Amino acid sequence: MKITFLLFFTTLMQVSATSIAQKITYHQKEATLKQIFTEINKQTGFNVFWSPKVIRKVKK
Numbered sequence: 001m002k003i004t005f006l007l008f009f010t011t012l013m014q015v016s017a018t019s020i021a022q023k024i025t026y027h028q029k030e031a032t033l034k035q036i037f038t039e040i041n042k043q044t045g046f047n048v049f050w051s052p053k054v055i056r057k058v059k060k
Contacts, residue, residue: 024040024044026039026043032055033050033058
């Protein structure tokens with residue numbers, strides 16, 4: 001009984017995660033994080049919060 005419940009629960013969680021997941025496509029060489037975060041916002045509607053101080057230090 002416990003194994004049946006575990007298998008059912010695992011399957012249910014996988015189906016749930018798959019239905020919520022989104023795919024993002026972005027193809028550009030040497031993109032900045034700002035450009036990538038903007039594209040994520042366009043494709044998903046999610047905002048990515050970041051610190052300008054941290055972003056300036058990151059290489060392309």
